[in-house]
Amino acid sequence: MAYETVEAKKGDVFILHGLVPHTANYNYHHYACVITNTHVTLKDQLHLDRLDKNYTLAEQVILRALDRESIPEFKPTRERKFWYPRNFCFKEKRIEDELKAMKDAAASKGLDASKVDSIWLSEKARSDFARTNGLLLPVHEEAGFETKQHSIQ
DSSP: OOOOOOOOOTTOOOOOOTTSOSSOOOOTTOOOOOOOOOOOOOSSOOOOOOTTOOOOHHHHHHHHHTTOSOOTTOOOSSOOOOOOOTTHHHHHHHHHHHHHHHHHHHHHTTOOGGGOOOGGGSHHHHHHHHHHTTTTSOOOTTTOOOOSOOOOO
16 A cells, blocks of 8 residues: 655645545544535536646546546536535534534623634635535526435434
8 A cells, every 4th residue: 555645835735535534543432434525616617628638637537537538529418507515504504503602602701702713703714615615606496405404314
């Protein structure tokens, strides 16, 4: 098994296989560990036959996996649709709950709510959250938003 070390600076992005561990950590309790990643939407649809061969990383991965240099016969089968992540409403609710809990904790100690320090109080953090989770994209009319919590069976 080969291991690689990489060094990054702020803003660098790594695209890894989904089964690559996100961190080296011990799981002493043997609890299930669920890791979710931010919703990703490509800016442009895939173009697998570029004349200049200047493929995006996603296109390069597809072509390499298919052992092809290009796929001129590839044509999109429908118009592009944007999908919101199913859990975005719950993430937004958790943020509201977190802020309320922090403000309540401050109040219980006799502190003013203005003493609460959270990244979610920043407009930039909220707008980054909306942008990276696809919340600024148009709603898919057919599917809409999934706002009901599903029971675990």
